[in-house]
Amino acid sequence: MAVTADRPAAAKARFWDKIARKYAADPIADMAGYEATLARTRALLAPTHRVLEIGCGTGTTALHLAPSCGHLVATDVSPEMIAIAREKLAAGPQPNLEFQVADADAPVFGQACYDVVLAFNVLHLVADLDAALTSALGALAPGGLFISKTPCLADMNPLLSKVLLPAMRLLGKAPPVLCFRAPDLQAALTRHGLEILAVEHHGTKGKDRRPFIVARRRGPADR
Numbered sequence: 001m002a003v004t005a006d007r008p009a010a011a012k013a014r015f016w017d018k019i020a021r022k023y024a025a026d027p028i029a030d031m032a033g034y035e036a037t038l039a040r041t042r043a044l045l046a047p048t049h050r051v052l053e054i055g056c057g058t059g060t061t062a063l064h065l066a067p068s069c070g071h072l073v074a075t076d077v078s079p080e081m082i083a084i085a086r087e088k089l090a091a092g093p094q095p096n097l098e099f100q101v102a103d104a105d106a107p108v109f110g111q112a113c114y115d116v117v118l119a120f121n122v123l124h125l126v127a128d129l130d131a132a133l134t135s136a137l138g139a140l141a142p143g144g145l146f147i148s149k150t151p152c153l154a155d156m157n158p159l160l161s162k163v164l165l166p167a168m169r170l171l172g173k174a175p176p177v178l179c180f181r182a183p184d185l186q187a188a189l190t191r192h193g194l195e196i197l198a199v200e201h202h203g204t205k206g207k208d209r210r211p212f213i214v215a216r217r218r219g220p221a222d223r
């Protein structure tokens with residue numbers, strides 16, 4: 001398993017390995033919002049697309065999206081999450097879908113070999129946003145799409161990031177998180193050579209602080 005400069009992947013995986021079975025059993029909190037995201041993402045995929053997903057969890061989204069693309073490699077730092085994803089895949093095989101353990105902070109995804117990179121509910125969990133974007137976007141072919149939906153914790157009630165999450169971390173009930181605002185995330189994507197095509201909100205419950213972003217990797221034709 002890949003090791004990054006900050007913490008070994010195994011250390012990052014520990015929290016997620018522990019909660020993986022419960023995570024798999026919990027219902028999706030906003031099903032209508034989730035379905036809107038799936039539908040929007042499907043509409044951006046084509047049968048020829050090679051797709052990479054980072055932080056795929058137990059593979060639910062990948063299992064839904066694989067029929068809409070050519071090949072999907074769905075990855076997660078947690079071996080236990082990936083074990084559950086593989087169990088689901090074994091129960092309903094899809095030949096164009098594979099699950100792999102990989103740390104999104106590490107440069108492990110290859111160069112320019114995917115048409116689409118997906119990052120749902122994970123960019124606030126990586127150790128280093130710039131390192132993760134360098135790795136994920138390096139894997140994107142010029143002109144390819146980066147599609148993300150990310151909780152922007154600094155846009156939420158400050159009690160969450162300043163009190164609740166630190167307390168939960170002390171109790172081992174929350175992982176380390178990055179707190180950024182939606183404009184910070186968009187600025188980071190732009191800095192990494194992406195053109196932002198759309199920023200949407202699919203949540204149907206309360207204020208939605210998880211922007212769905214579609215961005216395109218600029219290529220030589222853009223210069």
Ligand SMILES: C[S@@+](CC[C@H](N)C(=O)[O-])C[C@H]1O[C@@H](n2cnc3c(N)ncnc32)[C@H](O)[C@@H]1O
Nearest residue numbers: 016055056057076077078103104120121122125
């Ligand atoms: C909140 S879950 C989201 C899972 C799925 N994408 C979804 O939307 O349901 C976050 C996932 O990110 C994974 N994760 C956390 N840090 C990661 C890292 N550095 N590299 C890859 N995956 C990571 C966790 O193991 C977990 O499965």
